[in-house]
Amino acid sequence: MTKRINTHELLKEYHSRRGYPEIAKYAASLTGELGNDPEQILEAVEKKFGKDTSPAYRDVPVPIATFGKVGALIPKNAYDQMEVCARIPPAIRAALMPDAHKGYGLPIGGVIETENAISPGxxxxxxxxxxxxxxxxxxxxxxxxxxxxxxxxxxxxxxxxxxxxxxxxxxxxxxxxxxxxxxxxxxxxxxxxxxxxxxxxxxxxxxxxxxxxxxxxxxxxxxxxxxxxxxxxxxxxxxxxxxxxxxxxxxxxxxxxxxxxxxxxxxxxxxxxxxxxxxxxxxxxxxxxxxxxxxxxxxxxxxxxxxxxxxxxxxxxxxxxxxxxxxxxxxxxxxxxxxxxxxxxxxxxxxxxxxxxxxxxxxxxxxxxxxxxxxxxxxxxxxxxxxxxxxxxxxxxxxxxxxxxxxxxxxxxxxxxxxxxxxxxxxxxxxxxxxxxxxxxxxxxxxxxxxxxx
Structure with a gap:
């Protein structure tokens, strides 16, 4: 028995789009017509709704300078959290101070420079x-x-x-x-x-x-x-x-x-x-x-x-x-x-x-x-x-x-x-x-x- 394709996972690039529920419903309906061919489903979705050209979360973080050993003075979870921050599109560079620890959004002891953007969090x-x-x-x-x-x-x-x-x-x-x-x-x-x-x-x-x-x-x-x-x-x-x-x-x-x-x-x-x-x-x-x-x-x-x-x-x-x-x-x-x-x-x-x-x-x-x-x-x-x-x-x-x-x-x-x-x-x-x-x-x-x- 062929495993049904997970259209939600397939459409991850569309998750932040306005009207995503309609896009997801349309993609699900295509599985009967196009089977489990992900490329054909994505092509049909793009043809109907257009390609999403909005900026995306970075795959690689911007440079992070650390002042203190990660895993020792700086907890590993604080550095991991800073890596998440350093991947937002406006980020330019970041730094972690030796008193760093995990917080909400940016770690406590975190510093980040952004272009044309301010984050209240x-x-x-x-x-x-x-x-x-x-x-x-x-x-x-x-x-x-x-x-x-x-x-x-x-x-x-x-x-x-x-x-x-x-x-x-x-x-x-x-x-x-x-x-x-x-x-x-x-x-x-x-x-x-x-x-x-x-x-x-x-x-x-x-x-x-x-x-x-x-x-x-x-x-x-x-x-x-x-x-x-x-x-x-x-x-x-x-x-x-x-x-x-x-x-x-x-x-x-x-x-x-x-x-x-x-x-x-x-x-x-x-x-x-x-x-x-x-x-x-x-x-x-x-x-x-x-x-x-x-x-x-x-x-x-x-x-x-x-x-x-x-x-x-x-x-x-x-x-x-x-x-x-x-x-x-x-x-x-x-x-x-x-x-x-x-x-x-x-x-x-x-x-x-x-x-x-x-x-x-x-x-x-x-x-x-x-x-x-x-x-x-x-x-x-x-x-x-x-x-x-x-x-x-x-x-x-x-x-x-x-x-x-x-x-x-x-x-x-x-x-x-x-x-x-x-x-x-x-x-x-x-x-x-x-x-x-x-x-x-x-x-x-x-x-x-x-x-x-x-």
């Missing part, structure tokens, strides 16, 4: 997730003697937890930005954004008081004492665009999926994009920038509230985004999802974990890395596995040994849940960045359950 569900550091003109011993008081001031400066809002919304000029009127979906979320202004969320978002020691002298920032023996206290925060950013990312990621499915063949789910010569692409670009300003406003409110309540004088503040896209000098779009911009002499912040140091860095402008560096320690395995292998006794002992005061650190957010930050930094030293200062956690405040979208 490659930027991530927490649009403009970022870090900010404020340095205070206070000697460490003055802080240590009043650590609990400063910790209480910090707790009162923001709110941690999924979906939390302020009963009396905080004020910031970002809420008057005209870009809230760019689309009905954006306008509808302005109220939520206002209620969550100055909150921090959950998961890996944090507010840490850190002890800062300079490593490299005679480089920016100038407001940090050049003498490595002169230490300072700082506030390091990590959060993004909150529930508003997540809802908008979900909306535009779905839009990109639909647009891509209608124009390009065989692209896997989660890898859609918007062309930048379309209204949809231009709209998302504006929305991304609005969420960038909104995320920055959240940090500014937290930092200004803490400084005001504590009475500390701010010597200087720096920040960088690590879930964002930038237009480069070639007119292409560089997506960084969990990666820090590291152009020549560009100051960056690479957080460690709740129980390990973070670093202030100076970029070396490595073009192979798409002028990027890591954004943190990165995960060696999933949140689920981190919870499974967590040892509360080991965690508590580590924090006590390091004399770190902590609150709200979930079992999938301890030092055990991450790669060793020193291994991640060692890969980058002299290649992607130089270390400028070491930031040792003294007070760590987090929000428990994850809400970072990846």
């Amino acid at each position: 490659y930027i991530g569900f927490d649009i403009s997730c970022m870090v900010m550091l404020s340095v205070y003109d206070i000697p460490p011993n003055a802080f240590i003697s009043r650590r609990k008081m400063f910790a209480d001031y910090l707790k009162a400066s923001t709110k941690f937890g999924v979906g939390l809002e302020f009963d009396s919304p905080r004020k910031h000029a970002v809420m008057d930005n005209e870009q809230w009127n760019i689309a009905p979906k954006v306008k509808a979320l302005q109220y939520l954004a206002n209620r969550q202004l100055g909150t921090s969320g959950g998961g890996n978002h944090f507010a840490d008081i850190v002890l800062i020691s300079r490593i490299r002298a005679n480089v920016s920032p100038e407001f940090l004492p050049m003498d490595h023996r002169v230490k300072r206290i700082g506030l390091l925060t990590h959060s993004g665009s909150r529930g508003t950013g997540h809802k908008l990312a979900t909306h535009y990621t779905k839009m990109a999926e639909n647009e891509t499915k209608a124009t390009t063949r065989n692209v896997p789910k989660g890898h859609g994009w918007l062309r930048m010569d379309t209204d949809a692409g231009k709209e998302y670009w504006e929305v991304m920038q609005l969420m960038g300003e909104y995320a920055l406003a959240n940090h500014e409110i937290i930092h200004s509230t803490f400084a005001r309540s504590s009475g500390l004088q701010v010597a200087g503040t720096i920040f960088n985004r690590h879930n964002y896209a930038w237009l480069n000098s070639k007119g292409n779009y560089v997506h960084r999802k969990g990666a820090t911009p590291a152009h020549k002499d560009e100051i960056g912040l690479i957080p460690g974990t709740s129980g390990s140091p973070s670093y202030l860095t100076s970029g070396l402008g490595n073009p192979e890395a798409l002028f990027s560096s890591a954004h943190g320690a990165g995960r060696p395995y999933s949140r689920t596995e981190a919870k499974r292998v967590h040892s509360e006794a080991k965690f508590k002992k580590h924090m006590e040994d390091k004399n770190i005061s902590y609150h709200g650190v979930a079992s999938d957010e301890t030092i055990q849940a991450y790669k060793d930050i020193e291994d991640v930094m060692a890969i980058q030293d002299g290649l992607l960045i130089n270390r400028v200062a070491r930031l040792e956690p003294q007070v760590v405040i987090m929000g428990g359950r994850a809400d970072d979208g990846d």
Whole structure:
């Protein structure tokens, strides 16, 4: 008995075509007339419906630069995921940072350059997730003697937890930005954004008081004492665009999926994009920038509230985004999802974990890395596995040994849940960045359950 031909498999080049059900029905009807001759069936389908000339998912990925050994520091599934990203038609080149691990769409620690296209999924569900550091003109011993008081001031400066809002919304000029009127979906979320202004969320978002020691002298920032023996206290925060950013990312990621499915063949789910010569692409670009300003406003409110309540004088503040896209000098779009911009002499912040140091860095402008560096320690395995292998006794002992005061650190957010930050930094030293200062956690405040979208 002759096996009936699988017309769905035969028509894979037509799967993304509008009206595919009609094409499939027609092809199935031909099996009785033409038998099981695939070439004759395809010829008849092409004659009736025309040849599909839309761009297709690449057979071979564009070049991927890796900074760390795949299968060791970089999990194999993160590299495999990057290969999928590197096969979309707009892709030009890609890179994986040493903190890379699997995420949704683009891996965390992934960087990809695209032509005339932006992918909301490659930027991530927490649009403009970022870090900010404020340095205070206070000697460490003055802080240590009043650590609990400063910790209480910090707790009162923001709110941690999924979906939390302020009963009396905080004020910031970002809420008057005209870009809230760019689309009905954006306008509808302005109220939520206002209620969550100055909150921090959950998961890996944090507010840490850190002890800062300079490593490299005679480089920016100038407001940090050049003498490595002169230490300072700082506030390091990590959060993004909150529930508003997540809802908008979900909306535009779905839009990109639909647009891509209608124009390009065989692209896997989660890898859609918007062309930048379309209204949809231009709209998302504006929305991304609005969420960038909104995320920055959240940090500014937290930092200004803490400084005001504590009475500390701010010597200087720096920040960088690590879930964002930038237009480069070639007119292409560089997506960084969990990666820090590291152009020549560009100051960056690479957080460690709740129980390990973070670093202030100076970029070396490595073009192979798409002028990027890591954004943190990165995960060696999933949140689920981190919870499974967590040892509360080991965690508590580590924090006590390091004399770190902590609150709200979930079992999938301890030092055990991450790669060793020193291994991640060692890969980058002299290649992607130089270390400028070491930031040792003294007070760590987090929000428990994850809400970072990846």
